[in-house]
Amino acid sequence: MFRKLVFAALAAAVFVVAPARAQTADARLKAYFEAEWERGLVESPEGASYNGDNRFNDRWTDRSLAAIAQREAADREALTRLKAIDRAALSADSQLDYDTYAWNLERNIERQKFREYLQPVGHQGGxxxxxxxxxxxxxxxxxxxxxxxxxxxxxxxxxxxxxxxxxxxxxxxxxxxxxxxxxxxxxxxxxxxxxxxxxxxxxxxxxxxxxxxxxxxxxxxxxxxxxxxxxxxxxxxxxxxxxxxxxxxxxxxGIAVAEQPDGKAYYDFLARYYTTTDLSAEQIHQTGLQEVARIRAQMEQVKAEVGFKGTLPEFFAYLRSDPKFFYKTPQDLLTAYRALSKRIDPELVKVFHTIPRQPYGVRPIPDNIAPDTTTAYYQPGAVDGSRAGFYYVNLYKPEVRPSWEMMALSLHEAVPGHHFQFARGLELPERPMFRRTAYFVAYGEGWGLYAEQLGYDMGLYDDPYDRFGQLTYEMWRAVRLVVDTGMHAKGWSRERAIAYFKDNAAKTDQDIVNEVDRYIGTPGQALAYKIGQLKISALRAKAKAALGERFDLRAFNDEVLATGSVPLQALEAHIDAWIAAEQGRR
Incomplete structure (x- = not known):
């Protein structure tokens, strides 16, 4: 479905054949992106606020049917204007901008027929x-x-x-x-x-x-x-x-999105959209089953290492219930999260040459939404640097928040996970604002899951229980591939999904129920995490095999973040070009 973008070759052709033409096309594209960014801020005052633009802080998005129709028409018209710009005349960087924006805009238009705005309230927000x-x-x-x-x-x-x-x-x-x-x-x-x-x-x-x-x-x-x-x-x-x-x-x-009008087509679209691939629901389901089996075998090894004599489900029950794995008060849990973040910070230089300038902090999730939301999430900083990024942690019922999950969670949501991803994006030189703030789930969440594994490279998993926590979190994302497709494409019940999750991961009951309900409420989104991580890990293995002793993990990680958030095929093209350039240095 997606074209492979060979940026280096295209750049050479553009600059040799028509540098003046490229400059004109680049200028047109820049003006187009500036106008589109402003349109987005005007149409979504809340989005402007989250980006640190305070001009529209006195209003909300117009949610009338007429306004929605106008925004949809504006998207269609924007695609027509974009297609009027000669892509072949653009520089390589601008071609990436063009293709990234076109990919997203085309899919926003495709999804209009599903009328998602008819369900404006969910259990996690509205x-x-x-x-x-x-x-x-x-x-x-x-x-x-x-x-x-x-x-x-x-x-x-x-x-x-x-x-x-x-x-x-x-x-x-x-x-x-x-x-x-x-x-x-x-x-x-x-x-x-x-x-x-x-x-x-x-x-x-x-x-x-x-x-x-x-x-x-x-x-x-x-x-x-x-x-x-x-x-x-x-x-x-x-x-x-x-x-x-x-x-x-x-x-x-019922729970399956397929039960809705045009629901099967909608789920197929969501799977493609969130993973930025052409994978079918069945292919994703089978990948999940394979990953669950692989990770389960590694869990058995850690269980043996700590000397636990029971079965893996019994080990899960022990991890979910032994008081030594839990903090007694919300404040104790918050203090522990903040201390853990400080432990991670100095180790980042082991896996990156480039450390983003924007700081981050740790905050509790607001009490009114904590019972119904995830274990943690990240809120990006303001575009102009006036607000830091924040790692929000769930302090509701600390007795169900085990300490062994905190390392992997912090690596994912804060550093070097989402904070690095978003902060580095804001530092992209001379890129349009939509590229600096973009969020493709497969890239962003794939990076977050990959970042959990960077804890090994940083020497942070010296405790076997923390390692089991990392495996639990990886298993969590593998289980998603099975459960999400199971419920929405294969007829699984909510109870079967919960039971499968509990059989394969040591997550607590509170988290498991919230997670399964999240997959029901946001079909397809959870598929992107493992698919994205598998792609980034495969690119790392490819680079290491191609470069041998010259492979520099810090340089590779920097290059993954250098594109900002893009579809996975664009990331692969960028890494392929980087590998070729590194080979050319010999």
């Missing part, structure tokens, strides 16, 4: 968790607070638009699985408070920076309380009644 955006807002001036007040006052309109989309989804037979939606009423209820000062939306008003004058603070707090009491809480009460009484009873009882 309008019921709109307060979460405050985590990335500056709150450094009076204007910042007034912008937030404007968003608070506008939120009821967003909630109404969301209800309209959900009603249309009911008409079209497009609804999420009920087993997931049963988690949402409690999330909505948490926004319905008697005291506005206890609302999650009020948190920014609990403390003010010195840059907000004392004379302004009381008025800002009063306006926030008024907006919450008179607009936000009533809007959520109305939404709760609609959701609980009208929507939830009509959600689908």
């Amino acid at each position: 309008v019921q968790t709109a307060d979460g955006i405050a985590e990335v807002l500056p709150f450094a001036s009076v204007k910042d607070y007034r912008d937030w007040l404007a968003r608070l006052n506008a939120l009821p309109g967003v909630i109404d638009q969301t209800s309209v989309l959900m009603r249309e989804g009911l008409k079209q037979g497009s609804t999420p699985p009920r087993v997931l939606m049963q988690r949402v009423p409690a999330q909505i209820a948490s926004q319905i408070v008697d005291d506005p000062a206890k609302s999650a939306f009020y948190r920014p008003f609990l403390r003010f920076p010195a840059t907000v004058p004392e004379s302004e603070r009381a008025a800002l707090q009063a306006q926030a309380k008024q907006a919450i009491a008179e607009r936000i809480v009533p809007a959520y009460r109305k939404f709760a009644a609609f959701f609980n009484d009208e929507y939830l009873p009509k959600t689908r009882t």
Whole structure:
């Protein structure tokens, strides 16, 4: 499906034949990308906020059916304008930009027919968790607070638009699985408070920076309380009644996305989209089975090393339950995560020449979403460097957060995983903004899983239980290939998926249920992790075989990150060109 991009050869042809023509085409493409980036910021004020652009912090995305249709039409028109630029006249770097943008735009247009906007609420997020955006807002001036007040006052309109989309989804037979939606009423209820000062939306008003004058603070707090009491809480009460009484009873009882209108084609598309490959669901399922068998054999070896005499399932039960593997309080767990990150930092020079400049920190996942979300996640820093990247860790029920998983998790979510990936992307020289902030799941999550394994190269897995944690996390991603395709393409039940997961990984019951529900709610996304890691690992083996003693792991890792986030075939072409260049140095 994807063309192989031989950048070095194309670059030579372009510059020899028509350097002036290339310069003109490059300039046209640059102007196109600048206009497209600005369009994206205007269309998604929340996206602008996450990128550190504060111009639209007083508004939300227009979720009306008319606005959605306009955005879809704009995407189609943007592809026409892109195709009008002569790709052959571009420099090699610009050809990569062109192909990357075209790949994504073509698939955004292809997915329009599936009308994903008819399911705007999920168990891991939606309008019921709109307060979460405050985590990335500056709150450094009076204007910042007034912008937030404007968003608070506008939120009821967003909630109404969301209800309209959900009603249309009911008409079209497009609804999420009920087993997931049963988690949402409690999330909505948490926004319905008697005291506005206890609302999650009020948190920014609990403390003010010195840059907000004392004379302004009381008025800002009063306006926030008024907006919450008179607009936000009533809007959520109305939404709760609609959701609980009208929507939830009509959600689908099955879990497979194939049950939806055009569902089989949708899952096939999602598998291709997330993995950036042409692999079928059956091919992915078989790859998963093979990886599960391989990793299980390595787990048996570690079990023997630590002297455990029981079966592997009994070892899993021991790891899930022995108190010595768990911290007693959320604060103890947070302190341990922060200490672990400091342990990793000085070892990074063993596997990289280039260390990104942007710093990162460790924060707890907000309490209102912690019970229903993953063990951890990463939030990229602002494009302009005004906000660091943050590694968010789940402190809910520390008794189900084992210490042996923390090393692999931190390597994946923080350094050298997602933080390196996103921070290095922001440092790409002279690349358009979409390339510097791009996120292709197979590349990004494949890198995160590959980064877990770099812990061996950094000497961080000296504890056999930490090594078992790494294997558990790799198994987790292999199990995904089997379970995701099993549920959505092969008729597996949720219970069968949970049981298969428990039989093959030492993850705790809390995590396993949340993970399986995540695969149900976001079909295909979880396939990208192992597929991406297998590709990066294969490229490393290829480079090592080709270069022999001249292979430099630090240089290889730098080159994987040098492209920014791209489809896997583009990454392979880049590494092939790098190998050829290194061979030419002999």
